[in-house]
Amino acid sequence: MNINNIRKEFPIFDEKIQNNDLVYLDSANSSQKPKVVLDRINDFYSKQFSNVGRSIHYLAVAATNLYENTRTSVQKYINAKDKNEIVFTKGATEALNLVANTLGQAILEPNDEILITELEHHSNYVPWHFLRKSKNIKIKFAEINEDGDIPIENIEKEITDKTKVIAITHLSNVTGAVLPIKEITQLAHSKGIVVVVDGCQGGPHLKLDMQDLDCDFYAISCHKMYGPTGLGVLYGKKKWLEQLPPYQGGGGMINEVKKDRISYGELPNKYEAGTMATAQVIAFDQSIKFLESIGIDNIIKHEKELIEYGQEILKKNNSVKLIGNPKDRGGVLSFTVEGVHPHDIATILDETGVAIRAGHHCCQILHDKLGIPASARASLGVYNTKDDLDKLNEGINNCKKIFDL
């Protein structure tokens, strides 16, 4: 894996950002895009564009085939059993809303419990909260331990007879903790509990194998996987997608429409109402190919080295406090600097082209628990280098200088 060649595939690194080279450490927010993806978007629109699945002229047939090819690529990439277990959505957030909404309609009763964790992103909490409001469902939180990890015991002890769903992140976008989804699923399934995984950070950083994980649902955010914005993937086991009601209604998801009744189409159409993000789906095939061309094992190895290096230098930097110390950390280094608010850190780093995120990263529950209103987060992509982390560290030192620490 040659990091310089990989960086060359990303046009943005040729740009100067306010006269600086870009040190992009905000990939957990959204990753940069390789040229192959951009070229595919452009080519599709300028040479092949048509809506899919509706018309039968040449362009429409070609576009439909391209669209379905991506479905097959995603199926293979995440090792799903069936291509119809892949549903395209506008993002992971929509995917999680779809699951919460349809499970809420079909299987949840008042006083049933949903178990989530203190690590969850708002996108894996608010959709369940809607059910708390509309159906009087209870939400319980599995607690983090002092390392920012969720050991399986902390899940086990929150499970009751009433627990119907465990909704849980694969990789925390703040502490970087990788959770033992496979074991959690085994435990859950032994008690008849549905497992919904927020795979937003799992997508770019971990090996995805649905049949091995055996979870019931898995939500992916394509724009974090070197793909276009406005696209997500919901993996759902066929038995669920067949059994649950549709989520949105409209063109393309129906079977027969009469004035007094409507029957819905089969998978995958049932969950793809209206014109989909055609060009984005078609281009996402290139993102998958890009990931495959490097190999997820190599990506994991590269990012692990960076994470270790980052931890090492930040630990040496006094006044930096790393958030969490999970057994298995992927992709993310969150921290605070004693005496400098994360917002100030972000602004000062930005001045030298180092892009990080500051705030609660859509994880207020976690920040409340940690007793901090905000944190700074450096998050990695396949294009990052140790040099990027050195610049991060220099930037932190600059903060300390400005704040006279």
Place this chain on the structure above:
Amino acid sequence: MNINNIRKEFPIFDEKIQNNDLVYLDSANSSQKPKVVLDRINDFYSKQFSNVGRSIHYLAVAATNLYENTRTSVQKYINAKDKNEIVFTKGATEALNLVANTLGQAILEPNDEILITELEHHSNYVPWHFLRKSKNIKIKFAEINEDGDIPIENIEKEITDKTKVIAITHLSNVTGAVLPIKEITQLAHSKGIVVVVDGCQGGPHLKLDMQDLDCDFYAISCHKMYGPTGLGVLYGKKKWLEQLPPYQGGGGMINEVKKDRISYGELPNKYEAGTMATAQVIAFDQSIKFLESIGIDNIIKHEKELIEYGQEILKKNNSVKLIGNPKDRGGVLSFTVEGVHPHDIATILDETGVAIRAGHHCCQILHDKLGIPASARASLGVYNTKDDLDKLNEGINNCKKIFDL
């Protein structure tokens, strides 16, 4: 308005489709895209990409500003009073689902009536059907007259004390009928009825003036307006968007998140959960600019000429039967050919590069009413010419030859 110059802005017309020039008559399905839009997508991704609204580094700030600029452009283009009345969605279908779902939560009671029309696209029927199932709402259908029009009397006579919502298309994607939304809204508002307009075909073909129409909601499909796929706009009056509950939950739409309670953000964030279709929104600004550069009045004039010409030649062609004869027809010419099924027409036309759509166009109710299972539809964009319509006519003659009529 120089049609050749306009055509040159669309790269797809430089392509050969199976050795033919492309005669694209499927714009009601999705329009082709001008180069400025494609360039903007490419530029944004390759030089400026970041997620919006979340981080505070340079790229994120710039992207957020670009994103919000489009909101302002859309506001101006449709003459909405307030920029926060513009909500970005993944498509018109999602926009209509959002409205049906949130009105369903907030103001509809069992036995309330929703009035739609026999012209409605499935996307403006199925979302209401969901409420029929979940809340026992009734759906009534205003009937078409023999011209495929919905005169306002046909609406008026279906209104009862129970009617809470009129959901209606601005321009039929089958008969091309332009409905008198302003008058319908006046009537509806005089009775306290909410008006939801499916503006999918209104968007590209009509002058949009929300303050003049005075409807409560208006759904737009950006990919039909020379914009990217995976994007729609929901216009909603501020009083409604403020009062209604959120639709999807997740990052970005919250105010404060605690374990036992959540408060939601203000407009427009409240309805934009999760990472949005950033690049698509930013590029859509160029679609608006493209439309403005030609001027909607010129577009209307050009398309009217084409529609008149098309009606003229098709009427002369015996065995062709035009569907509908509305007082005011925009953008669409649907027809049947005696003795040739629409699918066969579409296949035969395709052989010479003429792309039309055949089927029910997501309007089964209408086709049932007309007593036909399917129709053929030629639909127009700003790039079409009389020559395109001549080729359509030749193609129809070719069908007749093949079918020995």
Place this chain on the structure above:
Amino acid sequence: MNLKELYQEIILEHGKNPRNLGKTENFNKDAKGNNPLCGDNVHVYLKLNDQRKVEDISFEGSGCAISMASASIMTDLIKGKSDNEAKEIIEDFLGMIKENPELKNNILKEDDKTKLMCLSGVKQYPMRVKCATLSWHTLLSAMENDGKEITTEN
């Protein structure tokens, strides 16, 4: 691509004058098929007698020339066959449309096979494959009588 191959004489003829159109009397099995994309639909009726032989078969529905011709030819060829023979023919036909260059069954006579092969023109028109196969899937469903409505989406 070749329109002539798609719209062969025999297809146009069957499309215009479909055989076995209508609802046969005394049917004991039936199924509906539907193509949600275009609204085409077909209803297949058949009478399977005690010897499990297709004593009568007919269809109702509307659709393009390809789908009408396909249903028409199908009903013509299936009439009089045993249910096992019928299933073998169906499978063979669907296999041919999907990928096989030829029909493989030994049940049909050569000129009946030639008739069926006339439908192979759709192979070059992927969006039209469904038109040719809908009635066959529906027949299969009627024979298995599982009552499930067939759609050709996917």
Place this chain on the structure above:
Amino acid sequence: MNLKELYQEIILEHGKNPRNLGKTENFNKDAKGNNPLCGDNVHVYLKLNDQRKVEDISFEGSGCAISMASASIMTDLIKGKSDNEAKEIIEDFLGMIKENPELKNNILKEDDKTKLMCLSGVKQYPMRVKCATLSWHTLLSAMENDGKEITTEN
């Protein structure tokens, strides 16, 4: 862009040692402000006496140097002013941050104005404007006592 202008000595000093931090006793008006983007929050308390003069004012909350300094300087300058004067100063400050090059009010002394102008560095940092203005919007809401929680999104 110039970090030195943003993080002037006085801002760093107020940021580190904010004045009037805490919950003042006997307050009769208060409001909460919140920046959902980053989780910053502020709670402003004030005592408006019978002569409609700000007898006491304080704030609780956590945030970046800019927001703490802004709240600190604000409370310092507003204390002792009448409610009308306070409103004029608030408006003037928000106007300056938004677009005006200078402060225009005739209520504050020159060196107090200089203090406020130290916050003008945020003008070059659009995402940080909210940090500087949150406490001011919150104070306004407390004075109008409309009980509405202030958010700086938008």
